[in-house]
Amino acid sequence: xxxxxxxxxxxxxxxxxxxxxxVTYVQFFAVDSLNNNANNNRQLVQNFCSNRGPILVAGHPxxxxxxxxxxxxxxRTYNDPFLYAxxxxxxxxxxxxxxxxxxxxxxxxxxxxxxxxxxxxxxFTGAQPQGRSVELTIDPAIQKMAYDMIPDGVAxxxxxxxxxxxxxxxxxxxxxxxxxxxxxxxxxxxxxxxEKLVHIPGINLFGSAAYKQQYAPGSxxxxxxxxxxxxxxxxxxxxxxxxxxxxxxxxxxYTLPNYRYGQCYTQEKASFAFALxxxxxxxxxxxxxxxxxxxxxxxxEKFGFNDKSLxxxxxxxxxxxxxTKGTLDAPQLARSAIGQESVLATPLEIAxxxxxxxxxxxxxxxxxxxxxxxxxxxxxxxxxxxxxRQSTTPEIARQITDWMVSVVDNGIARAAAVPGVxxxxxxxxxxxxxxxxxxxxxxxxxxxxxxxxxxxVMPDVDVLTGAxxxxxxxxxxxxxxxxx
Numbered sequence: 001x002x003x004x005x006x007x008x009x010x011x012x013x014x015x016x017x018x019x020x021x022x023v024t025y026v027q028f029f030a031v032d033s034l035n036n037n038a039n040n041n042r043q044l045v046q047n048f049c050s051n052r053g054p055i056l057v058a059g060h061p062x063x064x065x066x067x068x069x070x071x072x073x074x075x076r077t078y079n080d081p082f083l084y085a086x087x088x089x090x091x092x093x094x095x096x097x098x099x100x101x102x103x104x105x106x107x108x109x110x111x112x113x114x115x116x117x118x119x120x121x122x123x124f125t126g127a128q129p130q131g132r133s134v135e136l137t138i139d140p141a142i143q144k145m146a147y148d149m150i151p152d153g154v155a156x157x158x159x160x161x162x163x164x165x166x167x168x169x170x171x172x173x174x175x176x177x178x179x180x181x182x183x184x185x186x187x188x189x190x191x192x193x194x195e196k197l198v199h200i201p202g203i204n205l206f207g208s209a210a211y212k213q214q215y216a217p218g219s220x221x222x223x224x225x226x227x228x229x230x231x232x233x234x235x236x237x238x239x240x241x242x243x244x245x246x247x248x249x250x251x252x253x254y255t256l257p258n259y260r261y262g263q264c265y266t267q268e269k270a271s272f273a274f275a276l277x278x279x280x281x282x283x284x285x286x287x288x289x290x291x292x293x294x295x296x297x298x299x300x301e302k303f304g305f306n307d308k309s310l311x312x313x314x315x316x317x318x319x320x321x322x323x324t325k326g327t328l329d330a331p332q333l334a335r336s337a338i339g340q341e342s343v344l345a346t347p348l349e350i351a352x353x354x355x356x357x358x359x360x361x362x363x364x365x366x367x368x369x370x371x372x373x374x375x376x377x378x379x380x381x382x383x384x385x386x387x388x389r390q391s392t393t394p395e396i397a398r399q400i401t402d403w404m405v406s407v408v409d410n411g412i413a414r415a416a417a418v419p420g421v422x423x424x425x426x427x428x429x430x431x432x433x434x435x436x437x438x439x440x441x442x443x444x445x446x447x448x449x450x451x452x453x454x455x456x457v458m459p460d461v462d463v464l465t466g467a468x469x470x471x472x473x474x475x476x477x478x479x480x481x482x483x484x
Contacts (some may be wrong), residue, residue: 010218029466035370048093049073051109052373053131055088055100061087063101063130063179065303068371074147076183082176083147086208087136089314094190098206100134100368103314105131107381135371137167137383145480147172149456149473155202156458157347158471160477163444166364167479168312169350173209175200202459209376210314214344215438215459218430219259221300221339223357225284226272226400227297227392229449231289235272237399241283243270247332256334258282259385259429261463262412272367276403277411279427281338288337293328296337297321303353303361303391305345310388312348312366319349338432353457356391357400358424358450363388413441415471418478422447432460437465439466445478452481 012242053060059108065074076091078084089099097105098462106112110131142160150156150172160170181193183207197205204212229235245265260265262278273281288296300306300321308318321336322328328336337342348366356363365386368393372381391397404424407413413425425443432438442455454474458466 009286011201028046035299036118044189044484046108048091050109051130051445052076052091053110053133053330055104055108056133056135057084057143059135060140062136063091064176072185075185078179079308081179084138085174085179086173086204086210087171088179088204089207092182092184094187094298095182097196099208099314100136102136104369105374107134108378126200126320128329129170132375132377132380133373134369135373136368137370138368139169141482142170142477142480143172143332146170147174147176147478149469150174150206150458151469154458154465154469155209155356155460156456157208157213157457158477159210159347159351159453160481161355161366161453162356163450164364165228165383166312166355166366166388167380167383167385168366168368169452170477171208171210171368173204173213175203177203177205180273203362207314209347211312211314211346211348212280213320213455214317214346214431214434217339217345217350218428218429218438218440219281219339219352220353220426220440221282221337221343221345222276223353223400223404224280224299224303224305225296225337225427226276226403227303227396228291228295229287230396230399231299231392232295234290235287237272239272241270241272241275242286243267243275243280243283245282247282247334249286249334250304252331254331256281256285256331256338261429262314273403273406276426277407279412281431285337286333288333289330291327293322293333294334299392302389303356304349304389310365312368314368316348317346319345339428340382347455347457350442350457351453352388352441353391354426354455355453356389357397358444358453360394361390361392361397401447404443408443413443413471415467416441416443416474416478418445418446418475418482420480421445421478423475423478424450425471425474429463429466434460435462436460437463437466439463441470441474443474443478452478454478 052065055063068075068078087099091097091101108131146158156171247255248255257283259279265277267316305319305321310316365388408423408425413427416425423445424447428440430438438459440457444450444453452475457471458469
């Protein structure tokens with residue numbers, strides 16, 4: 001009798017172990033292949049109609065799943081959609097998923113690897129899966145302030161970040177759109193909305209232009225030229241640079257003109273401080289021609305150019321500077337050194353470049369996610385600052401910072417100044433088609449203990465409009481963040 005009982009227990013335990021292993025395999029090892037199977041329409045509908053976790057800013061949902069009376073039990077809903085569209089993206093059964101909705105899809109759906117035991121328990125209890133909440137690093141007041149700084153009808157992007165942690169304080173871009181249109185339960189409504197939205201010039205439906213769109217960076221790239229020059233050992237803080245009104249190239253009918261605004265024309269030779277204060281072109285073109293393409297490219301890559309793998313957590317469009325091989329002729333290299341030619345950068349990359357200088361040469365990985373929590377508010381993931389790379393030495397970063405302070409105190413970025421605070425900055429004006437420009441400002445404050453970086457780009461604007469929308473707005477953002 002005892003032997004029969006023991007045998008029954010062995011069989012029961014074996015069956016339970018087999019069931020547990022089977023559930024574990026399906027829920028853990030096979031879940032991705034099953035969920036991603038193109039023929040799994042049931043899984044697609046289940047995910048779309050599930051109680052997906054909210055995306056939070058300062059504890060308030062900017063994206064959440066709301067219960068409905070229809071067969072599809074939950075509707076994904078976006079609050080302040082125009083303000084956050086570039087960050088949240090959208091979750092649609094008919095148009096896919098983008099932004100945080102895509103990058104954090106497993107956490108939001110409750111199917112991430114660390115939710116294994118939750119899924120096993122749900123299998124036995126029959127409970128419906130609940131997604132986890134994803135809280136962002138965004139400050140809602142700074143986000144709204146930055147968004148309102150870009151006039152309706154004007155394309156532009158603003159990034160505000162903490163250089164010491166990489167946390168994104170604000171990230172906005174215009175034009176924007178209502179993400180609720182893309183989350184509709186009606187396939188016809190989603191198709192109609194998409195067909196209308198894609199014809200809006202400058203719009204990006206798949207993430208903010210602040211990290212998905214590349215622009216010619218213009219003179220903000222001169223900060224990298226400066227780092228390359230000082231790292232080479234051929235230049236010091238006391239070097240005198242050639243500053244002709246135009247730079248000729250032997251054998252061809254082309255000259256590179258100096259920057260026609262500011263005071264570049266007043267000196268035939270210039271210090272680094274003067275050249276940066278007035279954003280003179282010819283000194284930095286001369287540096288690039290002297291050092292060669294390789295060292296300029298190497299310096300650019302130390303600051304993040306040509307990195308195609310960055311995620312924060314959504315994938316970032318790579319910023320581009322031509323490779324280390326001598327593929328550029330002299331005029332092309334000269335124009336590349338002033339952020340023109342084929343040089344392209346996202347606003348996020350320029351903010352990261354600036355953050356590295358603010359942080360003693362150490363570039364932190366940017367991050368939008370502050371925390372991930374279970375439905376019972378248990379924190380399962382939190383922001384941990386991560387060093388991405390050493391962009392330059394602390395000594396060179398401090399020297400460039402001093403010159404950037406002079407750009408604001410004495411140069412063409414005076415409008416970025418904040419009374420009582422040392423501000424470091426650099427402007428940029430990249431020429432594009434139809435006599436328009438990409439107008440840039442990037443900088444940080446306080447310069448002696450930086451806590452905030454602001455990068456602004458207004459593409460395809462005239463010089464006056466660009467000047468009005470960049471440095472003065474940076475000053476306002478510095479003030480607002482530093483008051484908190």
